[in-house]
Amino acid sequence: LIDWHAASIANEMVNDLGDWLRHWLKRGIQEQGSAAQEVLDHCEHDVSKLWKQWSDQCVAQLSIQVYAPAQLRKELDTVLTLQTELDGSERVLQGVQAIVKKGPASQGALDALASLECSHEQLLHKVDTLYALLNIQDRFPELDGVSLEFVQTLLLAQDLKINICKWAIGSFF
Template sequence: MALICRHDIPIFLANVDTPGKQQKYAIALLEHLFTFLPPNATVAALYDIGCVVNRSLELYNILPVDIHQRLIFAISAMHAYSHQWACQIVYNPRLHEGLGLTDGEGVERLWSRLRKLIPITRSSAQSRRIWLIDRQAKVISLDLRDDLGHWIAQRLRHGVESREASSLEELVRTSIRAHAPAHLKKELDIVLSLQADLDTVNKAIETTRTVLENEALYSSLNITDSFPDFGNVSLEFVRLLLMACDLKINIRKRAVGSFFEWDQLDQAVGGQHNPLGTKIHQQTRKAIAKRTPALKTVIRKFNRYCKSLKELKQPEWTITLPLPLPTDLDALRDDASLLADVWIDPSQAQAPRWLEDVDIRKGICALLLGDCCLEEQRCHELTRRLAVF
């Protein structure tokens, strides 16, 4: 456990030798810190469970009174939102006077700097591990101390100035409405309404310009020459159909690559291949987890295309619509429609039912599976008769 200053520089570290986030380590670090401070110094401690530690210190005489009176507790900014609303009002650093923009997450940034020691010290002895962490923490402390001027300049430029400008802008906007005379408030509301209408008009103009540019681009592509059968089909329908076709190819490529990674893990677990080892196994799992959100996003986008195409299609258009894909990757792996391309050619006659009806395709697969089962039974019966003969 580490105690750092608000500039993320580590000061003291405590060796956690018991399970759980016990309060004794935080109290020991703070008590040791006060031995180096003047008797009138006040300390603000930002801790994930600072509310619990503060309550414990109020109930029990753990620290001397002179130290407890000069100690202010708050919760680190990221962890404060997981506490109850009443706790956030008292301990949230953004609602606590005197803490400024301190977020209290410097310890997390320190762990990020120390994480490279995990594979190195995994097989080390305890004394060696503690010595190495101590040396690395000292190097981090010296580097951050030497770079403190740059840290303060960056904090002022990107943290304070930008937020201050936005807050001042909001304050000016609010104060105009709050302190304006009664006869001006109505006029101010009219001005703000006109400004909103002007923004709406500008957005409409921009949208119209985009549509015209898309139509010009569509005309330059000579879609009607490349696809003469689309002569009576609307522009929006053709555009969505071509975009769905390209997106389906992208989805299939991503999904098949992800399924190969799954097979690599499954085969190693099943004994068909050599064990992957912890490092390769973790890398494969991380790669799967990293690509899964993007794959689900494009699948949802493709499903929206399918829904829009279904709404735009006219009965006289003999074009087979693409079917939506399941967002569950386990179901997608067994979905036969994943390997089917999006049809961008109109049918000469009515499309066959197996192409448009999912139940028909499932029935065909079930019928084929039943035939295979019957064949398997005949093979077993023939084998039994030959054995008896």
């Protein structure tokens, strides 16, 4: 009985789909067309320039390099996580340094602190080397000399843009 009822509802919705699409396309296109024409009428740029910008935008968005590979994203996330953890350990190390400087400390404590500082610097250098080995500059020459955090921000902005585009396109239907 439930299957029959679901099939009946699905059949009814399929039959009504054409009317629904015609209604929304007719209403939506007229309203959007009027609004777009009004914006174009008040715009100080000529239409040929706007078409050129539109085609440039399409080419830029369809470029292969616009879509960062998933592997690059994973590698950047890993390096950024390492960097964040190292920043946290650096804060702890600075706190220990402040405590040692305030009070008397044994030579063993000072030696251990110096060893930790040296190890921390080596880890920072290795993380920077790991970031350099990702060859981001070779895969994406536009990002040459750009910091890891900024690349991560760019990737997040790209994801946000893609999600907004999907949402906007989905809102028309």
